Amino acid sequence: MVEQEWYTIKDVDQLDTPALVVYPDRVQYNIGLVKAFIHDVSRLRPHVKTHKSPDVTKLMLQAGITKFKCATIAEAEMLGMCKAPDVLLAYQPAGPKLERFIQLIKAYPDTSFSCLLDNIDTANGIAEQALKNDLQIPVFLDLNVGMNRTGIVPDKEAFELYKACLSINGIKMLGLHAYDGHIHDADLAVRNERLNEAMKPVYELSDAIIDSGYPEPVIIAGGSPTFPLLADVKGVECSPGTFAYWDRGYQLAFEEQKFQTAALVIGRVISLPDDGKICIDIGHKSVSAENELAKRIYFLNAPELVFTGQSEEHLVADAGKGHHYKIGDVLYGLPYHICPTIALYERAITIENKHIKGEWRNIARDRKITI
Structure with a gap:
């Protein structure tokens, strides 16, 4: 009782x-636990979609977390307002959203903003707007590892797109982004097997980039379900988000993660x-x-x-x-x-x-x- x-x-x-209602002491416990999972705080890039709060963001910043991920311009601006050093907009900005993204970059110079792309037209569109505003916008190649909603399959075509983006003035290709939200098996062994299958071509693409003489790409991968597994993979930045508050669904599904609701x-x-x-x-x-x-x-x-x-x-x-x-x-x-x-x-x-x-x-x- x-x-x-x-x-x-x-x-x-x-x-x-x-x-x-939220319980700040439990939020702080969860932040400490997520750091303990990964050991190297520089490999943490938590997603703010769960809490959407400057107060939680500031607790993470105080804990030494400097990299963040978000899905909307408002979430990105919230992070800019908190002076978060490194923010990935995990979305391909187009139309008015691209215009807003440019405004965001100029309005919050203390924050380095990056975004995703998965095709040459988007790459050229971002680059064109960047040059008009005297910017070089950092980008990541969005990879489809099974979610089947956005991203390019990590194969030879993805390699060619990556190389092409490296030569486009106005954007700076930093690495690879792979979200595996389709992997949420309760059985940790099954989850690990599916994760390895999904990430194998990502690692192969990274190796191909390095072997061709290009800088080693940053790999940003995973969400909450696969976080404990990717936390052990050297060099991969992990993006759990739900850990801040946790919930009943994840509490039941992922018993190995002892975050507090x-x-x-x-x-x-x-x-x-x-x-x-x-x-x-x-x-x-x-x-x-x-x-x-x-x-x-x-x-x-x-x-x-x-x-x-x-x-x-x-x-x-x-x-x-x-x-x-x-x-x-x-x-x-x-x-x-x-x-x-x-x-x-x-x-x-x-x-x-x-x-x-x-x-x-x-x-x-x-x-x-x-x-």
Whole structure:
């Protein structure tokens, strides 16, 4: 029972719900643990898509982490505002996004920004805009190792594209980017086997580049599921993201990673619609709803609830006939998928010593901050 009480908020009566709360001491623990996994902090390039917070970013900077990864211009700007030294926009900027990326680079000179590309047209487009603005933009070749959404397959064609980009004025080719988000097997041995299969052609491409006399490419790879495996691969920069807050989904799937869940969605029972049923104020707009109903949120202090329906503002659960729940009862919910859940909240309420302390603004949840 003692283990389950870490989340209790003594002054929870002051908290309107639904509310996102975070526990800074657990976030700091997770930052320490992610460093312990990899030993060399210079090989860490955490993804900020999970927390979207300058406060968490600053904790990472204080811990000696200097490289970051992000997916949106707003996330990149948030990192620039924090004076993060090295930021990869893990996206191919095109159209207005490329114009915004150029503005970002010029607005935050203390940060070195880079981006991805996977074709010669994008390379030339980035280079053209870079030269117009007297810039040399660092880029990484985006490789498709199984996600099948962006990237070029790491083969001879990728090698030729890499070489071609090395000679384009306006861009500076730094290395290779390989995201393996399709690999999330619970069995660590199976995960390792699939990872080795996916990364083998990446390493071969890197060797071919070196053997041809070009500088050794930086390799940025992986996400949270494969992080413990890639952490042991010398020279590879790793990009876990969920570790900052962790969640129910990863807690169940990846037992070898002992990160602490550090963000919850607090809700209340607001209605008792009929015998055995309760209604909670946590709808689609309060917790990520892409998973099946049973795998959206897990109530730490009400694990027996069986969900029967959810709409924009309501979650209906079967509590069993003769249940003990009353109007106003507080429920501490652990999301199955924390990343899109964070994007639903403009702020996270911080909890320290079991009391409401302050708030962290999730400013990078917006599509635009200033640029």
